[in-house]
Amino acid sequence: MLQDQNTEITSKSEPSKNVGRLVCVGTGMHLAGQISTLSKSYIEIADVVFSLVTDGFAARWLDAINADVRSLQSFYAKPDEVKNRRDTYSEMVNAILTEVRKGKLVVCAFYGHPGIFACVAHMAIKQARAEGFESNMLPGIxxxxxLWADLGIDPGNVGHQSFEATQFLLYNHIPNNCTHLLLWQIALAGEHTLTQFSTTTAKLEILVDHLSQWYPLDHPVVIYEAATLPFQQPRIDTIALSDLPFAELRSISTLMIPPSKKLTLNQQILDKLGITADTIG
Ligand SMILES: C[S@@+](CC[C@H](N)C(=O)[O-])C[C@H]1O[C@@H](n2cnc3c(N)ncnc32)[C@H](O)[C@@H]1O
Known part of the structure; x- marks a missing residue:
């Protein structure tokens, strides 16, 4: 009986291993206006908020809705430091999990969607679940x-593909040039060391040469940057593919390559389905 009482006191004063919770939310791209009501509510009630947002305005907006917001930005390499981004990400996950283990409701607020071309939220959720903590992700814009909204494209019309630019270069990806192709992190194309924050003209020339297997050198490509603040307009710069190595690329640039070929029908499947080409809209 005495032992039971002691156990109860211990468990009340020291949160059990599984009391903490982790929720990763996306804040959207545009300051304050693109976050879901649910995600904002989690930020408001969190014991601790870890943030990775694009600018000081977004950081201050978060500060106004929760008193304990900690930026994960400080884990990136300092200007004169060489640091592998894998180390940065694992330090971020450790910082997040340390607070979850204390039994807190921890919310991670990442710009955009927390799980799209972004590994930290996935890593932290996986680790939290492995340790028995409840953890989930809420999507963001x-x-x-x-990009689809600003460029006026429905990706469902001809389909689309997305690749991280360096992965596209290093692996045997074959783009379907009948669809739209997105290359994320174009400003880092070919930067495989995970220590630099920009690419080089030479690496972009290799990318252009590679792409020229499927796209003519004068094919128009779009450098896209979504607006993140109310007074900004999106950047939509259309250039020839051959000019890409000399274009101004920033960490927030995404490359959109429109199709260079028309869709063609799959006659074998049409035959199997008993459909004739003239009945397809
Ligand atoms: C690490 S990923 C983060 C993506 C983010 N999680 C999202 O949901 O959009 C960084 C890449 O996202 C894209 N990106 C980030 N901000 C952008 C913006 N304002 N406009 C266009 N693309 C952007 C760029 O390709 C950039 O290199």
Whole structure:
């Protein structure tokens, strides 16, 4: 009986291993206006908020809705430091999990969608679940969602593909040039060391040469940057593919390559389905 009482006191004063909770939310791209009501509510009630947002305005907006917001930005390499981004990400996950283990409701607020071309939220959720903590992700409006809206393209018309630019270069990806192709992190194309924050003209020339297997060198490509603040307009710069190595690319640039070929019908499938080409809209 005495032992039971002691156990109860201990469990009340020291939160059990599984009391903490982690919720990763997306804040959208555009300051304050693209976050879901549910995600904002979690930020408001969180014991601790870890943030990775694009600018000081967004950081201050978060500060106004929760008193304990900690930026994860400080884990990136300092200007004169060489640091592998894998180390940065694992330090971020450790910082997040340390607070979850204390039994807190921890919310991670990432710009855009927390799980699109962003590994920290996935890593932190996986680790939290492995340790028995409840953990989930709430979607946000990503750069890609803004891109389709700003460029007036329905990606469902001919389909689309998305690749991280360096992965596209390093692996045997074969783009389907009948669809729209997005290359994320174009400003880092070919930067495989995970220590630099920009690419080089030479690496972009290799990318252009590679792409020229499927796209003519004068094919128009779009450098896209979604607006993140109310007074900004999106950047939509259309250039020839061959000019890409000399274009101004920033960490927030995404490359959109429109199709260079028309869709063609799959006659074998049409035959199997008993459909004739003239009946397809
Ligand atoms: C690490 S990923 C983060 C993506 C983010 N999680 C999202 O949901 O959009 C960074 C890449 O996202 C894209 N990106 C980020 N901000 C952007 C913006 N304002 N406009 C267009 N693309 C952007 C760029 O390709 C950039 O290199």
């Amino acid at each position: 990503s750069a890609e969602a803004c």
